[in-house]
Amino acid sequence: MKKTSKSLLTPRRQIIKGAAASLALGAVSMPLMGRYAQTQSAEPIKIGFQVHRTGIGAAYGRWYDRTTMAAVEKINNAGGINGRPVEIIAEDDGTDPKRGAEVVEKFATQHNADLAFGTLFSHVVYGSAPRAGELKIPYFVVSEGHHVASGALNRYTLQPGITDVKSQVQAMAPFVANNLGKKVTMVYPDFAFGHDHRDYFSAAIEAQGGQVIEKIAIPPTETSFTKYFPKIPRDTEVIYHVMVGPAVLTFVKEMGEFFGSSRPEIFGFIDSLEATDLSSPGLEFLEGTYFWEGNPRYAQANQSEYDKAYRAAVGVDANGASVSDSKDVSTYAHMFGCWETLHIVKAGMEASGYRGTGDRAKLIEAVESMSDMPHSDAHPQGAKRFNGKTHQVFGHQYITKVSNSKLDLVHTTSIEDTLYPDEVDYTKQSF
Amino acid sequence: MELAPYLILGSIEGLVTAAVLALMAVGLSLVFGVMRVVNVAHGEFFMLGAVLAWFVADMIGGHPAISFVAALFIAPVLVGSLAVVADTMILKRIKYDPERTIVATIGLLYIIQQVTLMTYGSNARPVEPPFNQRISIPWFEWTESGLSMYWPWGLGTTTYKLAVIGFAVILLLAIWVLMTRTRIGLIMRATQLDRDVAQAYGINVDRVYALVFGLGAGLAALAAVLIVPIQQAHYLMGHDPLLLSFIVVIIGGLGSLAGTVVAAVLIGLSDGLISVFFTPTLAKIIATLIVTFVLIFRPSGLLGKHNP
Numbered sequence A: 001m002k003k004t005s006k007s008l009l010t011p012r013r014q015i016i017k018g019a020a021a022s023l024a025l026g027a028v029s030m031p032l033m034g035r036y037a038q039t040q041s042a043e044p045i046k047i048g049f050q051v052h053r054t055g056i057g058a059a060y061g062r063w064y065d066r067t068t069m070a071a072v073e074k075i076n077n078a079g080g081i082n083g084r085p086v087e088i089i090a091e092d093d094g095t096d097p098k099r100g101a102e103v104v105e106k107f108a109t110q111h112n113a114d115l116a117f118g119t120l121f122s123h124v125v126y127g128s129a130p131r132a133g134e135l136k137i138p139y140f141v142v143s144e145g146h147h148v149a150s151g152a153l154n155r156y157t158l159q160p161g162i163t164d165v166k167s168q169v170q171a172m173a174p175f176v177a178n179n180l181g182k183k184v185t186m187v188y189p190d191f192a193f194g195h196d197h198r199d200y201f202s203a204a205i206e207a208q209g210g211q212v213i214e215k216i217a218i219p220p221t222e223t224s225f226t227k228y229f230p231k232i233p234r235d236t237e238v239i240y241h242v243m244v245g246p247a248v249l250t251f252v253k254e255m256g257e258f259f260g261s262s263r264p265e266i267f268g269f270i271d272s273l274e275a276t277d278l279s280s281p282g283l284e285f286l287e288g289t290y291f292w293e294g295n296p297r298y299a300q301a302n303q304s305e306y307d308k309a310y311r312a313a314v315g316v317d318a319n320g321a322s323v324s325d326s327k328d329v330s331t332y333a334h335m336f337g338c339w340e341t342l343h344i345v346k347a348g349m350e351a352s353g354y355r356g357t358g359d360r361a362k363l364i365e366a367v368e369s370m371s372d373m374p375h376s377d378a379h380p381q382g383a384k385r386f387n388g389k390t391h392q393v394f395g396h397q398y399i400t401k402v403s404n405s406k407l408d409l410v411h412t413t414s415i416e417d418t419l420y421p422d423e424v425d426y427t428k429q430s431f
Numbered sequence B: 001m002e003l004a005p006y007l008i009l010g011s012i013e014g015l016v017t018a019a020v021l022a023l024m025a026v027g028l029s030l031v032f033g034v035m036r037v038v039n040v041a042h043g044e045f046f047m048l049g050a051v052l053a054w055f056v057a058d059m060i061g062g063h064p065a066i067s068f069v070a071a072l073f074i075a076p077v078l079v080g081s082l083a084v085v086a087d088t089m090i091l092k093r094i095k096y097d098p099e100r101t102i103v104a105t106i107g108l109l110y111i112i113q114q115v116t117l118m119t120y121g122s123n124a125r126p127v128e129p130p131f132n133q134r135i136s137i138p139w140f141e142w143t144e145s146g147l148s149m150y151w152p153w154g155l156g157t158t159t160y161k162l163a164v165i166g167f168a169v170i171l172l173l174a175i176w177v178l179m180t181r182t183r184i185g186l187i188m189r190a191t192q193l194d195r196d197v198a199q200a201y202g203i204n205v206d207r208v209y210a211l212v213f214g215l216g217a218g219l220a221a222l223a224a225v226l227i228v229p230i231q232q233a234h235y236l237m238g239h240d241p242l243l244l245s246f247i248v249v250i251i252g253g254l255g256s257l258a259g260t261v262v263a264a265v266l267i268g269l270s271d272g273l274i275s276v277f278f279t280p281t282l283a284k285i286i287a288t289l290i291v292t293f294v295l296i297f298r299p300s301g302l303l304g305k306h307n308p
Helices: A001-009 A014-030 A031-036 A058-077 A095-110 A123-135 A167-179 A193-206 A226-231 A248-261 A305-314 A331-351 A357-368 B003-035 B042-060 B064-091 B098-119 B158-183 B183-193 B194-202 B205-227 B237-250 B257-277 B280-297
Strands: A043-052 A086-092 A115-117 A183-189 A211-218 A238-241 A265-269 A290-291 A325-329 A384-387 A392-395 A398-403 A408-413 B134-136 B139-143 B148-150 B156-158
Touching: A001 A123, A001 B194, A043 A058, A043 A095, A043 A331, A058 A086, A058 A305, A086 A408, A095 A115, A095 A123, A095 A290, A115 A331, A115 A398, A115 B064, A123 A193, A167 A238, A167 A265, A183 A193, A193 A211, A211 A226, A226 A248, A226 B003, A226 B098, A238 A248, A248 B156, A290 A331, A290 A408, A305 A331, A331 A357, A398 B194, B003 B042, B003 B139, B003 B158, B003 B183, B003 B237, B003 B257, B042 B064, B042 B098, B042 B237, B064 B098, B064 B205, B156 B158, B158 B183, B158 B205, B158 B257, B183 B205, B194 B205, B237 B257, B237 B280, B257 B280
Parallel strands: A043 A086, A043 A115, A183 A211, A183 A238, A238 A265, A265 A290
Antiparallel strands: A290 A398, A384 A392, A398 A408, B134 B156, B139 B148
16 A cells, blocks of 8 residues: 555656656566557456365366466467456465365455466365355356356356266266176265265166165275275176375275275276376276276377367376376366366457456356357367356266276267256356 | 175274384374473374385385385484484473473474475375285185185285284384383483483483484384385375374373383274274274273373373
8 A cells, every 4th residue: 555655646757767667677578568568458367276286186286287377378378368468376275165265265355366266176166156256256166066057156156167077977877887887886085076976976877777886985085995995795896986185096006906806897087096197006907997087188099189289288298297207197187177267268258348357247147158169279178068057068078998007088978968957047146 | 795804804904004003103102201292293204204215215216125125214214313303403492391392393293294295295106015915815604515715805905014014013022122121221211200310310311302202203204114105105194193193192191102002903903993894984983982081081091100
């Protein structure tokens, strides 16, 4: 406050001198700024990035960060949004719901950010979304949970860049029932995201004439897993596993040690091995098992030009690891959501002629009116269909099979496979 | 799975937990017994041991057995040295005042945790075990032709897990020998009994304290090196073992090594068995209940000496 009042009192000539000097400085040190000089306001568009830098989501956070930065660089190099540069304000939420709500509040009140973006873990979304609604700041989550489309959140929370668990598992059930077996034992993390898997997969497999014969919930902070496995019934035909947290490698390894040479069919969500090297010792038993992937980690034979460009921009090699460190494996099946969400924010702001925080409602309305999005540089994972009423996007899902410690694509679902009836109409809620 | 194979699996899992827990808790108990310091940073020394084991294994490379053995020596020594430095630079300065040492070790906890996060990162990284074969455990059943052997589904363990149990037993025996049969053990026990009298007899109490603090931290690090091929090194991994160690030390009796080992086996086994038969959450509930009852009915712990 002090600073502004002082500068108001500065003589006009001095201001002009200062402005000229800073212009000159800007011209030398920031060649990019020149491109935005034409527009009325060259103020950057501030996007608050809620990132899991620490806590159990840290591996995802690191890659969400890299993807976000790559997307922003791409957008800015192409002239920004409405001629304005995009600026990311990153804040660590510690993968903690309480801290998540505080971070959203910081974006809205301290940083005066145009919107908040980026959260993955569903309990953090649950903790933060109500605050975003109260503060009337658009909250673009990249979280996979069914919480957005279920109607549990509010008009300010949208998930346009990544599909939700309900549509994913629904699209997987026919493949599991027809190719692997009908008696399924589920192993999943004991929080909202895992419960989505439990509820929607149970229903989806029953619709296919199958049955979930045992449900094994594991706390996401658990570090030792063998003690859970004896609950797996002997007549299990398929193990359906999905796990998160820092101990995922232990989880999969101990599962292999439990079964030895006589394993049932295994179908997993790649979450169980995100940011983990498939050739780690102890994972040999996974050979011939199947995974759901949001986006195939290994570059496939039919890799699209878009995936190639996206991979290069983020700095990921053909094996899904960092180009600078082959041991630093990415969270490839999820992080594309950050890239796509930012491109949707750009499209939404351009369609609504967004100028500042006063236009937040216009931005949400513009995104709500979106529908089909073609496979493109902005959507490298594949074509998408956004449902403005439920604030949820739908898209293709990929099933890959482990062979020679790599994941080979064996099945791609259609968008129609993932659709389900609307459970909410957020557009009826007022701003 | 039938009852008996279930029981065996639960016991083996429980014994692995107990082995690691005993080593760690003995370190905590030693520090409390001799120095009267409640070391809240003990879990971070454990974590540091695992992280250093990864660094050593990553740097040396080669056959996993070589890098693992190297880590087994290097990591505890480094962590122990760090603890000695922390003792002389921090704990000694605040004169081992009980309240202030708790605050100081909480500070130490955050420093170690955040420095690890800043250098090692947030990843969970694996260390390859020196050997790891799966052993299927056979079981017997009555069939028409009499007693016959079969291999129940899922009943098995790995050679490495058995080795962890064996190695922990050897280490615990070594600590017992150190405390009861050596001169340095005598000096430690003397300091524990009465600090001032020990000093009057010419014992350099400062040096004993530094040594004990280093030894305690080294034991935690050693436990971590043993467990890191089963779990992974992660900067938050110290929290749960710290809580369990406190539970074990309270049940066993603060400062009593034998009590600590008994309590570790009790907690470890009950955790394994209750987890297998019921749920792991129930196992934690019961462990907490036991602590409550011990505090009510035997405040000095199972084998702790009564302080009138």
